[in-house]
Amino acid sequence: xxxxxxxxxxxxxxPSWCPGCGNHGVLAALxxxxxxxxxxxxxxxxxxxxxxxxxxxxxxxxYGFHSxxxxxxxxxxxxxxxxxxxxxxxxxxxxxxxxxxxxxxxHAARKNPxxxxxxxxxxxxxxxxxxxxxxxxIGTTTKCNPYAWTxxxxxxxxxxxxxxxxxxxxxxxxxxxxxxxxxxxxLEHHGFxxxxxxxxxxxxxxxxxxxxxxxxxxxxxxxxxxxxxxxxMAYAFxxxxxxxxxxxxxxxPTYEERYADIISKAKxxxxxxxxxxxxxxxxx
Amino acid sequence: xxxxxIKISGTSGQGIISAGDILxxxxxxxxxxxxxxxxxxxxxxxxxxxYYILRISEEKTLTATGQTDIQICLDEDTIYEMQDKIxxxxxxxxxxxxxxxxxxxxxxxxxxxxxxxTIAKEIQDERSRNMxxxxxxxxxxxxxxxxxxxxxxxxxxxxxxxQVVIDSNxxxxxxxxxxxxxxxxxxxxxxxxxxxSTGAKLIMSGNEAIGLAALVxxxxxxxGYPITPATEIMEWLAKELPKFGGKMVxxxxxxxxxxxxxxxxYAGVKSMTATSGPGFSLMQETIGLASMAELPVVVVDVxxxxxxTGVPTKTEQSDLFAAMYGTHGDCPKIVLAPMNxxxxxxxxxxxxxxxxxxxxxxxxxxxxxLGPRRECVDLIDTNxxxxxxxxxxxxxxxxDYKRYEDTKTGISPISCPGDLYGEHVVTGLEHTQAxxxxxxxxxxxxxxxxxxxxxxxxxxxxxxxxxxxxxxxSIGIISWxxxxxxxxxxxxxxxxxxxxxxxxxxxxxxxxxxxxxxxFVKGKEVVIVIEANYNAQFKSTxxxxxxxxxxxxxxxxxxxxxxxxxxxxEILEEIxxxxxxxxxxxxxxxNKHTHF
Numbered sequence: 001x002x003x004x005x006x007x008x009x010x011x012x013x014x015p016s017w018c019p020g021c022g023n024h025g026v027l028a029a030l031x032x033x034x035x036x037x038x039x040x041x042x043x044x045x046x047x048x049x050x051x052x053x054x055x056x057x058x059x060x061x062x063y064g065f066h067s068x069x070x071x072x073x074x075x076x077x078x079x080x081x082x083x084x085x086x087x088x089x090x091x092x093x094x095x096x097x098x099x100x101x102x103x104x105x106x107h108a109a110r111k112n113p114x115x116x117x118x119x120x121x122x123x124x125x126x127x128x129x130x131x132x133x134x135x136x137x138i139g140t141t142t143k144c145n146p147y148a149w150t151x152x153x154x155x156x157x158x159x160x161x162x163x164x165x166x167x168x169x170x171x172x173x174x175x176x177x178x179x180x181x182x183x184x185x186x187l188e189h190h191g192f193x194x195x196x197x198x199x200x201x202x203x204x205x206x207x208x209x210x211x212x213x214x215x216x217x218x219x220x221x222x223x224x225x226x227x228x229x230x231x232x233m234a235y236a237f238x239x240x241x242x243x244x245x246x247x248x249x250x251x252x253p254t255y256e257e258r259y260a261d262i263i264s265k266a267k268x269x270x271x272x273x274x275x276x277x278x279x280x281x282x283x284x
Numbered sequence: 285x286x287x288x289x290i291k292i293s294g295t296s297g298q299g300i301i302s303a304g305d306i307l308x309x310x311x312x313x314x315x316x317x318x319x320x321x322x323x324x325x326x327x328x329x330x331x332x333x334x335y336y337i338l339r340i341s342e343e344k345t346l347t348a349t350g351q352t353d354i355q356i357c358l359d360e361d362t363i364y365e366m367q368d369k370i371x372x373x374x375x376x377x378x379x380x381x382x383x384x385x386x387x388x389x390x391x392x393x394x395x396x397x398x399x400x401x402t403i404a405k406e407i408q409d410e411r412s413r414n415m416x417x418x419x420x421x422x423x424x425x426x427x428x429x430x431x432x433x434x435x436x437x438x439x440x441x442x443x444x445x446x447q448v449v450i451d452s453n454x455x456x457x458x459x460x461x462x463x464x465x466x467x468x469x470x471x472x473x474x475x476x477x478x479x480x481s482t483g484a485k486l487i488m489s490g491n492e493a494i495g496l497a498a499l500v501x502x503x504x505x506x507x508g509y510p511i512t513p514a515t516e517i518m519e520w521l522a523k524e525l526p527k528f529g530g531k532m533v534x535x536x537x538x539x540x541x542x543x544x545x546x547x548x549x550y551a552g553v554k555s556m557t558a559t560s561g562p563g564f565s566l567m568q569e570t571i572g573l574a575s576m577a578e579l580p581v582v583v584v585d586v587x588x589x590x591x592x593t594g595v596p597t598k599t600e601q602s603d604l605f606a607a608m609y610g611t612h613g614d615c616p617k618i619v620l621a622p623m624n625x626x627x628x629x630x631x632x633x634x635x636x637x638x639x640x641x642x643x644x645x646x647x648x649x650x651x652x653x654l655g656p657r658r659e660c661v662d663l664i665d666t667n668x669x670x671x672x673x674x675x676x677x678x679x680x681x682x683x684d685y686k687r688y689e690d691t692k693t694g695i696s697p698i699s700c701p702g703d704l705y706g707e708h709v710v711t712g713l714e715h716t717q718a719x720x721x722x723x724x725x726x727x728x729x730x731x732x733x734x735x736x737x738x739x740x741x742x743x744x745x746x747x748x749x750x751x752x753x754x755x756x757x758s759i760g761i762i763s764w765x766x767x768x769x770x771x772x773x774x775x776x777x778x779x780x781x782x783x784x785x786x787x788x789x790x791x792x793x794x795x796x797x798x799x800x801x802x803x804f805v806k807g808k809e810v811v812i813v814i815e816a817n818y819n820a821q822f823k824s825t826x827x828x829x830x831x832x833x834x835x836x837x838x839x840x841x842x843x844x845x846x847x848x849x850x851x852x853x854e855i856l857e858e859i860x861x862x863x864x865x866x867x868x869x870x871x872x873x874x875n876k877h878t879h880f
Contacts, residue, residue, distance in 0.1 A: 011709075013720050045701045047547070057709045058721065063701040064709030065550055066721075067543065068573050074540040078547025078555070079701065081531055082505050086551065086701045107536040259531055266526035274527050276500055276666045283486040283496075283661075284313070
């Protein structure tokens with residue numbers, strides 16, 4: 001396997017994010033984690049939907065699938081099921097993954113495909129120039145919500161835990177070292193790894209800025225038991241959060257492993273030499 | 285031609301479909317041709333009525349239509365509904381234990397009110413009434429010698445059920461058979477009914493034919509979401525794909541289903557999804573993505589009455605516009621329409637070949653009258669089918685691979701994750717040849733033309749449109765999909781009455797083969813476009829796409845949108861009407877000439 005440098009992952013397209021955008025930090029952390037694990041570019045695919053953060057695949061030298069709004073996860077899982085040998089990383093924002101694609105998120109979590117899902121949360125729709133998203137705070141005002149935003153926030157970490165994601169972490173784009181560890185842990189994890197990243201928008205979200213987030217985030221206590229789902233949920237719930245770090249990690253069979261069992265069961269029942277001629281018998 | 289029409293009807297949950305399926309397998313396996321039609325409500329049990337029609341014959345038949353020879357009614361209501369369709373001297377079998385004395389019976393038919401419930405209860409319980417009734421039919425048609433084969437087919441159908449289920453069904457069938465042979469005072473003539481067995485043939489449903497074609501084409505990934513009447517494709521592939529190392533994945537919705545399939549296709553695996561109207565609407569955005577990102581994917585739409593939830597179990601051909609124009613933007617794709625069960629197989633093989641070769645989404649338009657119906661299919665030589673795969677680039681280190689290279693054919697070789705030196709990003713955004721997103725005017729124009737050029741390249745490869753009837757006919761029919769059986773049968777009947785008609789069935793509906801249509805219309809005085817929708821979707825497409833077609837011949841429409849398929853008689857009536865108008869017009873023309 002080729003030894004990899006961070007520069008090996010540099011894509012043909014220069015990152016188009018605003019200077020100071022949290023996503024730059026996420027890109028750097030992912031590249032570092034991939035280099036640590038010697039991920040080969042030909043064997044890795046970054047899949048995304050639509051949004052600022054979903055431009056991600058263009059900035060990498062790996063295979064990439066920049067799909068449509070909200071559909072990163074189904075594309076990513078289809079790819080993984082078709083060829084489990086490929087390292088599949090889905091990326092996107094809070095609008096993409098929690099609003100238009102919210103349905104896919106919960107089903108991905110319970111199916112447990114061996115993929116990593118990185119959600120860059122800026123609490124706003126930034127590509128469309130600043131409208132409220134499922135993680136925007138009540139009372140936020142935008143051009144679309146000139147008086148106030150009126151819906152409660154989704155808590156992505158709690159949501160992932162509820163639907164039994166087998167690896168759940170939260171990072172902060174301002175702490176690249178911690179991010180690198182959490183992402184690397186997710187890549188190494190055998191199952192659906194969800195990494196929620198607080199990635200402030202410098203253009204459209206003045207409420208949840210780098211300064212503000214830096215003030216309120218805090219690491220999970222060292223003695224937190226990562227196999228204790230209920231406790232992980234309590235930390236996810238905590239009003240004095242948000243906590244960062246690894247909330248939960250547990251090993252359970254992946255979707256591919258469960259399907260491999262089905263294939264061997266089917267092959268066992270039909271016999272190894274089962275052919276199209278055998279299939280035709282049911283119609284004769 | 286010798287043929288027999290048997291109809292089984294009753295309330296949903298009484299085992300109508302099971303009885304019909306078992307009888308159709310047994311007849312086909314004895315070497316008779318069988319064509320079927322089934323209609324059922326969407327409730328599993330309830331007040332909905334179920335109908336299963338079988339037409340058993342010596343020669344291949346095109347539809348399961350015509351007057352009934354033997355009618356089995358397992359409930360009371362359908363006795364009154366179905367008896368009008370029974371031929372003179374035809375037989376009506378009903379359950380005397382349930383229906384009692386009949387209120388009104390058609391005079392010229394033979395009725396057998398039999399103790400079906402009693403027979404079934406003596407064995408197990410009344411659930412096997414359907415088999416007792418089937419046994420009666422097998423006994424009445426003693427010369428067809430179905431008794432041994434049908435017992436085998438009962439075993440096959442219930443092979444995963446407890447032995448007691450198999451035994452009670454077999455016993456009920458035998459009891460019915462014995463009753464007909466030994467106890468029944470025969471008033472009918474079916475004792476003499478004879479149909480020649482014509483040897484081995486296949487029997488399958490349209491949905492199974494599509495599943496089989498996918499498997500044979502090398503499809504190893506199917507993702508779907510259950511929906512009537514397409515679910516059978518998913519169920520069949522769920523059973524067969526894993527035996528070949530493939531996967532059938534059930535998704536959370538149809539949007540996920542098509543995106544799973546597209547992800548799998550990007551991984552280099554031939555992929556398909558199947559759905560019906562509502563799911564098809566949900567898939568449209570991703571069909572556009574497949575078109576823009578140039579990824580192969582096959583989408584089957586087993587059409588049902590729409591819009592919205594519509595009539596889930598009934599048939600219509602009203603998704604043609606959605607298939608051709610459903611996606612936003614200029615979206616190259618290919619739309620195919622199989623004509624019958626065998627064609628479901630061959631057009632699905634084509635669908636995979638086109639998708640892989642031209643890197644486009646291919647839509648196969650089946651419908652609720654074609655998907656679930658079983659019919660005999662001539663043997664398929666699976667070893668000699670042309671199966672095509674996508675064109676891969678030949679890459680070495682340092683190559684500057686352009687995923688969307690603009691070529692003469694429009695086709696750019698495609699690498700997939702895992703291939704060395706082939707890394708690239710596919711996207712729904714407009715992009716350069718080297719797959720970088722761009723809003724540049726000249727590039728959007730160039731790439732749109734490149735993508736559509738693939739369809740021009742493909743045009744030479746499309747299956748030739750099927751014609752039927754006399755070439756010199758002055759009346760033409762242009763139609764598509766599942767109407768073919770009724771149309772061809774109507775053309776045969778019209779010929780017997782001295783009216784020549786020729787039909788044209790293009791199997792590729794998009795891009796529309798305008799040349800074939802224009803040359804077909806040449807020489808015709810009038811052309812009737814027949815289709816099962818309100819908007820005359822195919823006719824308006826033809827008129828719009830084939831410039832000045834109206835100058836060559838008058839283009840009429842004959843539409844149906846009540847949820848049932850066309851019958852040959854309806855079409856014959858329309859042909860006769862058009863023919864008489866045509867004759868009158870011609871006479872008028874001739875008279876004018878004489879006058880001057």
